[in-house]
Amino acid sequence: MTDAPKPVGGNGNGPKSAYFLSHADQAIERRTLAVLVDNEPGVLARVVGLFSGRGYNIDSLTVAEVDASQHRSRITIVTQGTAHILEQIEAQLLRIVPVAEVIDITNSKTGIERELALVKVAGTGEKRVEALRIAEIFRAHVIDTTNESFIFEVTGASEKLTQFVDLMRPLGLVEVSRTGVLSIKRGKEKG
Amino acid sequence: MTTKTKAKPASEATAPRMMTGAQIVVEALREQGVSVMFGYPGGAVLPIYDALYGQDAIRHILVRHEQGAGHAAEGYARSTGKCGVALVTSGPGATNMVTPITDALMDSIPMVVITGQVPTHLIGTDAFQECDTTGITRSCAKHNYLVTDVTQLARIIHEAFYVATTGRPGPVVIDIPKDIQFATGPYIGKDGIFKPTYVPQRIPKTDAIKAAAELMTKAWRPLFYTGGGVINSGPRASEKLRELQELTGFPVTSTLMGLGAFPASHPDWLGMLGMHGSFEANNAMHDCDLMICVGARFDDRVTGRIDAFSPKSRKIHIDIDASSINKIVRVDVPVVADCAEALDALITEIKALKRKIPDLSAWRDQIDTWRARRCFTYANSAEVIKPQYAVERLYALTKDRNTYITTEVGQHQMWAAQFYHFEEPNRWMTSGGLGTMGYGLPAAVGVQSAHPDALVIDIAGEASIQMMMQELSTAVQHKLPVKVFILNNEWMGMVRQWQELLHGERYSHSYSESLPDFVMLAKALGGHGIRCDKPEDLDARILEMIDHPGPVLFDCRVERAENCLPMIPSGSAHNQMILGEITGNEVGEAGRKLV
Numbered sequence: 001m002t003d004a005p006k007p008v009g010g011n012g013n014g015p016k017s018a019y020f021l022s023h024a025d026q027a028i029e030r031r032t033l034a035v036l037v038d039n040e041p042g043v044l045a046r047v048v049g050l051f052s053g054r055g056y057n058i059d060s061l062t063v064a065e066v067d068a069s070q071h072r073s074r075i076t077i078v079t080q081g082t083a084h085i086l087e088q089i090e091a092q093l094l095r096i097v098p099v100a101e102v103i104d105i106t107n108s109k110t111g112i113e114r115e116l117a118l119v120k121v122a123g124t125g126e127k128r129v130e131a132l133r134i135a136e137i138f139r140a141h142v143i144d145t146t147n148e149s150f151i152f153e154v155t156g157a158s159e160k161l162t163q164f165v166d167l168m169r170p171l172g173l174v175e176v177s178r179t180g181v182l183s184i185k186r187g188k189e190k191g
Numbered sequence: 192m193t194t195k196t197k198a199k200p201a202s203e204a205t206a207p208r209m210m211t212g213a214q215i216v217v218e219a220l221r222e223q224g225v226s227v228m229f230g231y232p233g234g235a236v237l238p239i240y241d242a243l244y245g246q247d248a249i250r251h252i253l254v255r256h257e258q259g260a261g262h263a264a265e266g267y268a269r270s271t272g273k274c275g276v277a278l279v280t281s282g283p284g285a286t287n288m289v290t291p292i293t294d295a296l297m298d299s300i301p302m303v304v305i306t307g308q309v310p311t312h313l314i315g316t317d318a319f320q321e322c323d324t325t326g327i328t329r330s331c332a333k334h335n336y337l338v339t340d341v342t343q344l345a346r347i348i349h350e351a352f353y354v355a356t357t358g359r360p361g362p363v364v365i366d367i368p369k370d371i372q373f374a375t376g377p378y379i380g381k382d383g384i385f386k387p388t389y390v391p392q393r394i395p396k397t398d399a400i401k402a403a404a405e406l407m408t409k410a411w412r413p414l415f416y417t418g419g420g421v422i423n424s425g426p427r428a429s430e431k432l433r434e435l436q437e438l439t440g441f442p443v444t445s446t447l448m449g450l451g452a453f454p455a456s457h458p459d460w461l462g463m464l465g466m467h468g469s470f471e472a473n474n475a476m477h478d479c480d481l482m483i484c485v486g487a488r489f490d491d492r493v494t495g496r497i498d499a500f501s502p503k504s505r506k507i508h509i510d511i512d513a514s515s516i517n518k519i520v521r522v523d524v525p526v527v528a529d530c531a532e533a534l535d536a537l538i539t540e541i542k543a544l545k546r547k548i549p550d551l552s553a554w555r556d557q558i559d560t561w562r563a564r565r566c567f568t569y570a571n572s573a574e575v576i577k578p579q580y581a582v583e584r585l586y587a588l589t590k591d592r593n594t595y596i597t598t599e600v601g602q603h604q605m606w607a608a609q610f611y612h613f614e615e616p617n618r619w620m621t622s623g624g625l626g627t628m629g630y631g632l633p634a635a636v637g638v639q640s641a642h643p644d645a646l647v648i649d650i651a652g653e654a655s656i657q658m659m660m661q662e663l664s665t666a667v668q669h670k671l672p673v674k675v676f677i678l679n680n681e682w683m684g685m686v687r688q689w690q691e692l693l694h695g696e697r698y699s700h701s702y703s704e705s706l707p708d709f710v711m712l713a714k715a716l717g718g719h720g721i722r723c724d725k726p727e728d729l730d731a732r733i734l735e736m737i738d739h740p741g742p743v744l745f746d747c748r749v750e751r752a753e754n755c756l757p758m759i760p761s762g763s764a765h766n767q768m769i770l771g772e773i774t775g776n777e778v779g780e781a782g783r784k785l786v
Binding site for chain 1: 325326329330333334335337339354386387388389512513514516517518521
């Protein structure tokens with residue numbers, strides 16, 4: 001509970017009671033959390049079950065083993081809620097026995113979030129040329145092509161991917177597959 | 192960033208002994224100091240039952256229903272502070288355990304449940320008596336395991352005990368397929384078992400203690416609000432609570448789960464708080480300027496209407512589970528720690544401050560005016576036994592004995608909490624969080640198995656007892672002389688009371704048109720039955736129950752329509768208690784929708 005509210009001293013300068021704080025901030029925030037877990041059977045179900053059981057939201061979720069020797073997996077979850085709910089989510093995640101660490105990427109100055117999308121676009125003529133031109137601007141790679149279609153691979157922040165998909169829509173967008181958000185922190189430090 | 196720190200690595204084991212999975216189970220239980228376990232055999236645990244055969248280190252209590260095994264393990268755990276152990280088969284054995292597992296999670300009871308599973312190669316084929324035990328229990332257990340490799344079995348069992356008994360205690364499930372029970376593997380001892388991702392924070396942070404002590408030495412209307420965490424932490428926490436109370440002179444109230452941590456005979460004891468708590472405790476909660484919450488979790492039965500909860504107070508919250516802090520009520524000073532450690536640190540810090548604590552006499556006077564309302568007063572009768580009177584007499588006649596009380600759930604449970612008084616921890620076993628009807632009798636079986644010479648009484652209702660009454664047969668078989676004191680009003684009393692309060696006295700399906708003859712029922716199950724319906728006979732009948740050497744069902748016929756008061760109706764604040772009688776107009780539209 002290092003992030004718990006600071007103790008209010010007995011000097012009477014602070015608010016009269018914490019009671020008045022509890023409903024102060026009802027604004028919904030979006031938060032990306034990296035959850036480092038022991039890669040044991042059922043661990044993903046525990047994390048997902050926590051969110052569904054307690055009525056929290058999951059906007060996106062990715063998971064893969066990141067350290068085979070230590071059986072360590074990294075789950076990146078994008079969620080949303082009030083500040084109070086988000087604090088609870090972090091505390092509840094840490095209650096799960098195989099959860100080692102919860103990192104708040106959103107509130108970290110050094111947090112980086114990236115996502116990858118595969119975007120299938122079908123068309124001919126000018127629309128096809130335009131799709132390729134936009135792909136170039138977004139630094140998307142063409143990973144498959146036929147006379148009438150492309151599959152683009154594009155990475156970046158989620159907003160950028162959404163923007164790319166929106167631009168492809170009038171140009172013959174067929175299908176989209178996205179990984180969900182991945183996260184890491186800048187600099188040489190771990191975690 | 193929040194990180195769990197790493198513990199030391201396990202030491203290298205010497206050449207391990209080889210044995211079957213079933214033998215590993217029994218050996219690990221033995222090494223963990225398990226002397227009593229509760230269970231019911233079936234196809235998928237036969238190898239473990241075979242390993243139990245002929246050994247006498249572990250006493251196995253054969254129950255009549257798997258749910259009974261779970262509640263018995265809970266009763267055993269809560270009355271001893273040790274880990275309860277239950278052993279059941281796959282499929283229905285496991286699903287019947289779901290209620291006690293959830294009950295233990297809600298009330299933070301350390302319990303290890305071993306379930307059999309179909310052989311590994313049959314998992315996922317909808318085999319006979321197969322169910323996804325780890326899937327089903329994932330959200331109701333603190334942790335669970337499916338053992339797929341016999342070489343991991345011993346480590347998993349020791350780790351399960353470690354997880355169940357440390358931090359905020361809770362139930363841990365180990366699902367063992369039948370082929371793993373037959374397979375041969377190494378036995379690994381419990382030393383050096385650790386889980387790097389699981390490191391409970393036992394010792395409080397110094398700045399939190401300093402901030403708490405600062406508030407405590409300057410408060411004019413302080414109050415201890417204690418809970419089941421004080422009991423779960425062990426007897427030292429209760430001692431430290433008493434020591435800190437003596438040092439400060441602050442009044443004390445407690446949740447249902449915390450009764451006994453502070454002696455009820457103490458002049459600063461306010462009684463239980465919450466929905467059916469005392470007038471003085473609830474008003475003190477509402478008007479205090481400093482609330483020191485120790486091992487309680489601001490349950491809705493305690494807080495009442497949350498936006499009117501103790502509006503004028505600063506709040507200190509000591510809890511070993513960080514997620515309990517700021518979950519319901521925002522607090523000023525969070526202290527993540529084991530209760531005993533935090534209380535001990537507070538005593539040291541407050542002594543070191545050498546500060547004169549404010550004069551609490553005005554606060555005491557205020558509390559005395561609330562006390563003077565005598566909120567538990569009831570109209571006694573010479574013709575009919577009032578349920579309150581029954582519990583009062585039971586208390587008077589058993590308080591000087593070595594007595595343990597369990598309860599079922601409902602009106603009788605609240606009357607027991609109000610009229611039976613506890614001086615010590617671990618004497619009171621009740622289903623608080625989950626509210627499980629049927630808990631009391633099997634819990635009493637568990638308590639009695641741990642304390643063979645004690646007087647163990649299940650204060651019950653005639654509805655609750657029928658949910659698990661077959662366990663009287665267990666008590667008879669194992670010579671566990673539990674006493675079941677049934678407050679029989681022929682109604683599901685609490686349901687009836689809520690229907691009177693909230694649903695225009697439309698008593699939908701809350702009356703038992705047909706009840707068993709409990710005296711004959713006791714006889715049929717091999718116990719002794721007693722009936723009493725006259726106040727003047729009550730003492731003699733209670734003494735007959737106490738003196739009977741075997742299990743007793745006591746059918747105490749009480750006033751049928753008695754309401755359990757005082758009461759904070761749902762959706763109301765602590766200072767809006769119903770004291771005298773229910774009029775039916777107490778609850779507004781919003782409150783009606785609450786549970």
